[in-house]
Amino acid sequence: MALEVVLGIDIGGTFTKLGLVDRNGSIHFEDEISTRGYPTIEEFIKSLHSHVIQSLEKIDTPFLLLGIGVGAPNGNFYAGTIENAPNLAWKGKIEFVQLMENQFHLPILVTNDANAAALGEMLFGDAADMKNFLMITLGTGLGSGLVVNGDIIYEHDGFAGELGHVLVYDNGRQCGCGKRGCLEAYVSATGIKRTVYELMAQESLESEIREIPFSKLNPKMITSLAESGDPIAIKAFERTGYLLGRALADTVAHISPARIFIFGGLARAGRWIIEPAKKSMEYHLLPIYRDKIDIVPSALLDKNIAVLGAAALIWKRLDNKPVG
Numbered sequence: 001m002a003l004e005v006v007l008g009i010d011i012g013g014t015f016t017k018l019g020l021v022d023r024n025g026s027i028h029f030e031d032e033i034s035t036r037g038y039p040t041i042e043e044f045i046k047s048l049h050s051h052v053i054q055s056l057e058k059i060d061t062p063f064l065l066l067g068i069g070v071g072a073p074n075g076n077f078y079a080g081t082i083e084n085a086p087n088l089a090w091k092g093k094i095e096f097v098q099l100m101e102n103q104f105h106l107p108i109l110v111t112n113d114a115n116a117a118a119l120g121e122m123l124f125g126d127a128a129d130m131k132n133f134l135m136i137t138l139g140t141g142l143g144s145g146l147v148v149n150g151d152i153i154y155e156h157d158g159f160a161g162e163l164g165h166v167l168v169y170d171n172g173r174q175c176g177c178g179k180r181g182c183l184e185a186y187v188s189a190t191g192i193k194r195t196v197y198e199l200m201a202q203e204s205l206e207s208e209i210r211e212i213p214f215s216k217l218n219p220k221m222i223t224s225l226a227e228s229g230d231p232i233a234i235k236a237f238e239r240t241g242y243l244l245g246r247a248l249a250d251t252v253a254h255i256s257p258a259r260i261f262i263f264g265g266l267a268r269a270g271r272w273i274i275e276p277a278k279k280s281m282e283y284h285l286l287p288i289y290r291d292k293i294d295i296v297p298s299a300l301l302d303k304n305i306a307v308l309g310a311a312a313l314i315w316k317r318l319d320n321k322p323v324g
């Protein structure tokens with residue numbers, strides 16, 4: 001019997017990653033193509049299609065492709081659109097699912113990458129028995145997937161759950177979305193870098209980071225410097241974790257999740273980000289919520305959660321049974 005698989009696609013600003021995922025979350029084939037260099041979305045989809053067809057022809061084992069799940073910035077699950085994604089070349093409202101169906105002739109579903117990550121955790125990670133949880137992705141930006149009663153919250157316009165763009169400070173740092181003072185401008189790979197440089201301007205503490213140019217610095221370096229006792233790196237994590245924990249306390253008051261998962265480059269900092277975030281969250285929580293909610297790294301931290309999550313969109317639809 002042919003192995004049933006789903007194609008998971010994650011469209012990022014630079015690369016588009018894809019993989020064939022079976023019902024158990026095993027990835028049978030992985031690949032990536034450039035997202036850049038296509039002036040129109042139609043050209044991109046055409047290239048993606050021929051790439052997928054060529055790749056699938058090389059697979060020896062018989063398989064049955066059931067559908068394609070896609071994670072994309074500003075992907076709208078209900079409308080099947082990608083709308084004004086800041087880091088993609090194609091502007092406006094793209095009828096993505098329609099265009100994909102015309103090319104692939106398969107069921108297609110789209111959502112944003114953080115929602116996809118939450119679905120990945122639900123179907124293939126540590127949230128299998130969990131009906132209420134929160135997924136925070138700490139990459140270049142801050143994404144969030146809110147799961148309530150076993151389903152992602154999409155709500156009225158399909159865009160619910162944008163924790164990255166809640167206000168942290170009036171007239172604060174400029175955010176990529178055009179607003180000022182968003183959480184993402186502080187709590188993300190870019191945000192913590194900005195905090196590091198702010199701290200170096202404010203404090204006369206000695207730090208190895210003073211020798212590192214902004215464009216070279218990344219969360220991995222900040223983490224290893226924190227491990228070696230660098231005071232600027234440690235303070236940067238404390239400030240970042242504090243703001244994350246404060247925002248999470250607000251979100252807990254809205255949806256009361258059982259657990260909070262974090263994923264992405266900054267999540268790899270482990271205790272350096274989790275401990276100050278947890279401390280701050282507990283401090284800011286209404287007492288009825290205290291000591292009940294863990295902040296933990298995703299079980300899929302070392303796997304391709306973006307592709308797994310995108311595929312989970314289709315698997316969840318096919319399952320036809322409540323998760324948990």
Ligand SMILES: [Zn+2]
Nearest residue numbers: 165175177182
């Ligand atoms: Zn913003």
